Amino acid sequence: MTTQHEVNQQQYQDKSEAYLNSIVHAQGIEFEKIREVLQQQSFKRVLDLGCGGGHVTYHIAPDVEQVIAYDLTAEMVNLVLQQASQRNLNNVIGQQGPAEKLPFDDQSICCVVSRYSAHHWQNVPQAMSEIFRVLKPKGSVIFIDILGNQQPVLDTFLQSIEIIRDPSHVRDYSLAEWMTFAERAGFKIDQIEKQNLKLNFQSWVERMQTPAEAVATLRYLQQKASDVVKNYYQIQPDGSFQSEVMYLVLTKPE
Structure with a gap:
């Protein structure tokens, strides 16, 4: 039986360089906010x-004692460890594992930052509980992720193109779902902002090495979508589009 974690690992085991060199991932107004x-x-x-x-590691390492x-x-x-060494970021260490089971002691982390990762997690509520456990009192967690939508026609379209492009995709959660995750885990909501992310279709599918037949399906869905969907996601003739992104800061109470 193949688990969701195994699907995720299979999808990303040969794509580290693509994500290192991705302009979408390397740039963003959120980096200054995080710092x-x-x-x-x-x-x-x-x-x-x-x-x-x-x-995230490369941007924040100069500001903290350890990442x-x-x-x-x-x-x-x-x-990341190789790149950190090349960039003389000597305060970076690495560890492999799932978000749902963090190998860190209770109250041992000052801050958690997660950018464009949570939509791949197998169990976000469990991961939130783990984050809460390892955070020190008054510690913060910062999430940046693609937002789902509470309107079914918009949400179904987004989730569909995401999983066709990348079978390890689990879900882009709506803001309401994120609020529920945060409150049930015990966090206080400090800051919520929305921003738009423009995605070039060609680089979007190339980064994931999406097969040609899946690319054709993506273009079919885009072309057959209603004007409501096309306008909301700003779908262009070449398939490029934009998604809504959440910037969320939560705090663990004292």
Whole structure:
């Protein structure tokens, strides 16, 4: 029986370089926001949860005493450690594992940052519980992720193209779902912002090595979509589109 974690590992085991070199992943207005939170709170030990190509790690390492690059895929962790060494970021360590079972002591992490990772997790409520456990009191967790939608026609379209492009996709959660996850885990909601992410269709599918028949299905769905869907996602003639992104800051109470 193949687990969701195994599907995820199979999908990403040969794509670390693609994510390292991805402009979408390397750039974003959220990096400065993350650094402001870290600097204001003087956080020392930070977990980059679902580190992928390591862009969060590279941005925040100069501001903290230690960054833990953590990912389900060992190749991603190894790449980040190599890049950190080349960039003289000597305070970066790496560890492989799932978000749902963090190998860290209770109250041992000052801050957790997770960017474009949670939509791959097998069990977000369980991961949130683990994050809450390892965070120190007054510690923060910062999530950046693609948002699902409460309107069925918009949400069905988004989830469909995501999983056709990448079979390891689980779900882009709506803001209401995120609020429920946060509150049930015990977090206080500090900040919620939305931003738009423009995605070039060709690089989007190339990064995931999406097979030609799946690419054809994606284009078919885009072309057959209603005007409501096309306008909301700003679907262009070449297939490029935009998604809504959540920037969420939560705090663990004292």
